[in-house]
Amino acid sequence: MFKEFKFFPEQASTLAGEVDLLFYFLIAVSVFFSSLIFFLIYVFAVRYRRRSEDEKPQQIPGMLKLELAWSIIPLILTMIVFVWGATIYFDSYTPPKDAMEVYVVGKQWMWHIQHPTGQREINELHIPVNQPVKLTMATEDVIHSFYVPAFRVKKDVVPGRYTTMWFEATKTGEFHLFCAEYCGTKHSAMIGKVVVQEPAAYQDWLSGGTQNEPLEVIGEKKFQQFACQTCHADKPNSRGPSLVGIFGESIKLQNGQSVVVDEEYIRESVLEPNSKVAAGYKPVMPTFKGQVSEVSLLQITAYIKSLAKGGSN
Amino acid sequence: MSTAVFKPRPDQMGDNNEKKTSYLTAGFNIRSWLLTVDHKRIAILYLLSLTFFFFLGGMFAVLIRLELITPAGDLMQAETYNKMFTMHGVVMVFFFLIPSIPAVFGNFLVPLMIGAKDLAFPRINLLSWYLFMFGGMLGFAAIIFGGVDTGWTFYTPYSSTYANSNVILAALGAFFAGFSSILTGLNFIATIHKMRAPGMTWFRMPLFIWAHYATSIIQILGTPVVAITIILVALERLFHIGIFDPKLGGDPILFQHLFWFYSHPAVYIMILPSMGVISEVITCFSKKKIFGYEFIAFSSLGIAVLGFLVWGHHMYTSGQSIYVSLVFSVLTFLVAIPSAIKVFNWTATLYKGSVSYDAPMLYAIGFIGLFTIGGLTGVFLATLGVNVHVHDTYFIVAHFHYIMVGGAIMGYMAALHFWWPKITGRLYPEVWARVASFVIFFGFHLTFFPQFIVGYLGMPRRYHAYPEEFQIWNILSSAGASILGLGYLIPLIYFIWSLKYGERASANPWNAKGLEWEKADSPPTQFNFDKTPIVDQEVYDY
Numbered sequence: 001m002f003k004e005f006k007f008f009p010e011q012a013s014t015l016a017g018e019v020d021l022l023f024y025f026l027i028a029v030s031v032f033f034s035s036l037i038f039f040l041i042y043v044f045a046v047r048y049r050r051r052s053e054d055e056k057p058q059q060i061p062g063m064l065k066l067e068l069a070w071s072i073i074p075l076i077l078t079m080i081v082f083v084w085g086a087t088i089y090f091d092s093y094t095p096p097k098d099a100m101e102v103y104v105v106g107k108q109w110m111w112h113i114q115h116p117t118g119q120r121e122i123n124e125l126h127i128p129v130n131q132p133v134k135l136t137m138a139t140e141d142v143i144h145s146f147y148v149p150a151f152r153v154k155k156d157v158v159p160g161r162y163t164t165m166w167f168e169a170t171k172t173g174e175f176h177l178f179c180a181e182y183c184g185t186k187h188s189a190m191i192g193k194v195v196v197q198e199p200a201a202y203q204d205w206l207s208g209g210t211q212n213e214p215l216e217v218i219g220e221k222k223f224q225q226f227a228c229q230t231c232h233a234d235k236p237n238s239r240g241p242s243l244v245g246i247f248g249e250s251i252k253l254q255n256g257q258s259v260v261v262d263e264e265y266i267r268e269s270v271l272e273p274n275s276k277v278a279a280g281y282k283p284v285m286p287t288f289k290g291q292v293s294e295v296s297l298l299q300i301t302a303y304i305k306s307l308a309k310g311g312s313n
Numbered sequence: 314m315s316t317a318v319f320k321p322r323p324d325q326m327g328d329n330n331e332k333k334t335s336y337l338t339a340g341f342n343i344r345s346w347l348l349t350v351d352h353k354r355i356a357i358l359y360l361l362s363l364t365f366f367f368f369l370g371g372m373f374a375v376l377i378r379l380e381l382i383t384p385a386g387d388l389m390q391a392e393t394y395n396k397m398f399t400m401h402g403v404v405m406v407f408f409f410l411i412p413s414i415p416a417v418f419g420n421f422l423v424p425l426m427i428g429a430k431d432l433a434f435p436r437i438n439l440l441s442w443y444l445f446m447f448g449g450m451l452g453f454a455a456i457i458f459g460g461v462d463t464g465w466t467f468y469t470p471y472s473s474t475y476a477n478s479n480v481i482l483a484a485l486g487a488f489f490a491g492f493s494s495i496l497t498g499l500n501f502i503a504t505i506h507k508m509r510a511p512g513m514t515w516f517r518m519p520l521f522i523w524a525h526y527a528t529s530i531i532q533i534l535g536t537p538v539v540a541i542t543i544i545l546v547a548l549e550r551l552f553h554i555g556i557f558d559p560k561l562g563g564d565p566i567l568f569q570h571l572f573w574f575y576s577h578p579a580v581y582i583m584i585l586p587s588m589g590v591i592s593e594v595i596t597c598f599s600k601k602k603i604f605g606y607e608f609i610a611f612s613s614l615g616i617a618v619l620g621f622l623v624w625g626h627h628m629y630t631s632g633q634s635i636y637v638s639l640v641f642s643v644l645t646f647l648v649a650i651p652s653a654i655k656v657f658n659w660t661a662t663l664y665k666g667s668v669s670y671d672a673p674m675l676y677a678i679g680f681i682g683l684f685t686i687g688g689l690t691g692v693f694l695a696t697l698g699v700n701v702h703v704h705d706t707y708f709i710v711a712h713f714h715y716i717m718v719g720g721a722i723m724g725y726m727a728a729l730h731f732w733w734p735k736i737t738g739r740l741y742p743e744v745w746a747r748v749a750s751f752v753i754f755f756g757f758h759l760t761f762f763p764q765f766i767v768g769y770l771g772m773p774r775r776y777h778a779y780p781e782e783f784q785i786w787n788i789l790s791s792a793g794a795s796i797l798g799l800g801y802l803i804p805l806i807y808f809i810w811s812l813k814y815g816e817r818a819s820a821n822p823w824n825a826k827g828l829e830w831e832k833a834d835s836p837p838t839q840f841n842f843d844k845t846p847i848v849d850q851e852v853y854d855y
Contacts, residue, residue: 156632
């Protein structure tokens with residue numbers, strides 16, 4: 001029953017060691033201060049115990065130097081920890097450019113995962129070792145949170161927007177994947193595993209099983225299924241702007257501002273088409289809210305992304 | 314100070330000559346209790362109701378710990394388990410911890426400590442108890458009619474759109490309890506400003522009063538925000554007005570901002586009064602002036618003010634801007650400083666004192682021990698890089714129980730043991746009280762320390778079933794909980810016993826300083842003092 005009796009979780013990502021180092025430092029500081037307090041209380045408690053009822057202890061109202069010392073020393077220590085912690089947080093925020101992209105959709109009570117190559121998984125995420133992986137995440141219903149303890153990463157998946165996270169596994173093996181934000185009845189069953197493989201094994205996994213169409217091909221089908229191309233055709237005088245070559249670019253809006261076309265902007269344009277209309281076009285697009293699922297949205301996004309890569313520019 | 318303070322209320326003119334009647338014997342029928350405007354009787358009403366809610370909330374905790382002994386969810390269904398932790402949280406936070414010390418000991422002691430006859434608004438004080446009870450009954454009804462399963466945090470859109478349980482009833486319960494809290498805060502601020510006895514200057518006030526003053530500011534400024542938030546959730550749930558659910562055009566993160574804007578300061582509503590209690594107890598049982606009076610007093614205010622600026626540290630993983638997280642992180646580190654100042658000053662107070670170890674002192678020392686660990690682990694959580702890993706795990710659960718149970722409830726127990734002779738006029742059996750304090754201290758550590766470890770290992774909170782490798786820590790925790798539960802039952806028994814069989818207490822059994830000990834009887838007379846006390850001593854003049 002008790003196979004392992006461990007105090008610290010496995011370190012299986014580039015981030016894990018950094019987080020643990022800071023954690024050990026915090027433990028050291030805490031042990032020092034709590035030992036100091038407990039030791040002093042113990043010593044005073046024994047040494048100055050009441051020996052007779054009519055003792056008159058010497059009265060000491062306070063001492064400014066001491067007050068300053070125990071305000072300033074903790075202040076300096078906490079500021080060191082603040083900067084250290086913030087550095088880790090900032091570093092873990094921006095994914096490297098060569099990160100492999102995976103799309104995650106949470107829904108009560110499962111994780112739906114799509115790879116750019118078209119593989120889909122439920123409650124499992126296969127990734128290659130030593131390769132940065134960026135997740136773009138959405139939810140169909142309530143808030144979930146994607147948590148892999150062995151990687152020391154966690155990010156909420158929030159309805160109405162995309163959130164992203166990234167990590168780089170440093171060890172092969174299987175690691176827990178938990179939903180960390182309470183999401184209803186079967187919250188504790190919304191768990192799975194991250195399977196980290198050697199690149200060769202990962203390639204085998206990719207090519208194994210049923211033949212999958214790449215995500216962008218599925219996305220293209222959805223694009224046509226929702227008849228997007230009737231307006232967004234890549235030719236002059238279409239009712240909507242051409243989507244070729246726009247992903248990652250900055251475009252001008254009707255109101256004179258500009259916006260970078262990213263996942264969030266595409267999502268917003270499908271669900272709230274009139275909130276940021278491209279310059280030179282009329283706000284005539286109907287909303288697809290309630291008709292298109294988060295999964296399809298991510299597929300369509302992948303298609304639009306592929307237009308940027310291969311396209312006519 | 315105003316002399317109007319001691320003008321008897323018209324309805325009590327007749328009783329004024331019976332000065333030696335204690336507040337307990339001033340009337341025996343049920344009416345004399347339920348319609349009382351005496352701050353001391355209202356405190357007793359709160360004490361009885363809060364004891365009920367404490368054991369109700371504790372019962373849910375027992376069921377949670379029983380379920381978690383095994384990794385599989387085998388004792389109850391997931392839905393039932395979710396209701397258990399929700400109701401444990403709702404009952405303990407809104408119907409026990411937030412009112413606890415202010416409503417019982419604040420009500421009883423604020424007028425006594427500053428030499429007043431009652432609070433500034435006695436009838437509003439009674440109203441606040443009725444509001445609390447109405448809220449409590451709504452919360453209780455939510456439980457009877459099948460419970461709530463949103464977690465005590467009521468996160469949207471789960472609470473506003475998806476949950477199929479009595480969200481509205483439970484939330485309204487918290488709403489009304491909140492108004493009770495606002496009125497209590499209002500009453501304390503008015504009383505402390507206007508009703509101090511002659512000579513009771515601001516810096517002669519006991520630190521208990523400073524702590525309650527700071528708490529009251531939070532109650533008045535913070536609680537209306539959670540009231541509004543609850544109304545917004547109700548509007549969305551009942552009328553589908555889009556505020557938090559993106560499908561209706563709302564923003565779920567907005568809820569978290571509004572919720573924590575109150576609920577983080579609410580933690581200080583729980584802990585500040587406790588700190589006030591500890592300051593009183595430490596001085597009394599070391600027969601010493603408190604070390605650094607002004608620093609402790611102003612650190613309470615510092616906590617109250619800074620406490621309003623740190624709510625975003627609950628949301629580092631929510632997808633809020635990293636720059637926002639940065640600001641909240643640095644402010645959170647700053648709020649650690651005033652808490653550290655208090656702990657150091659209490660410790661320094663013992664130096665060269667005449668220290669005795671009666672039960673209240675044991676609880677107070679227990680408080681320092683537990684609060685120090687709770688506070689230091691709070692620093693872990695303020696740290697951006699570490700928080701991401703431990704957020705929403707048992708590490709957090711352990712941390713806030715060290716603050717709320719280890720801090721707030723240890724303080725509550727210290728207060729109960731310290732002022733019990735004053736409140737009831739009886740002494741409790743000291744030996745049992747000492748035994749209970751050790752049982753609670755040991756049971757507490759065994760319950761919650763393993764949760765730090767299992768949290769860092771990655772066990773998420775609010776899990777009905779969990780992977781096997783976490784079991785050993787959960788077994789330890791459940792074992793500790795059974796000891797802790799026993800520890801809370803022992804005082805229940807000897808306190809009740811003492812009401813009939815306890816030795817009669819003198820006016821000042823601890824030889825403590827302070828108007829409530831030196832100038833009032835045990836139990837106090839109906840109007841507290843025979844004549845308005847005049848304060849010519851410095852505070853804690855041991």
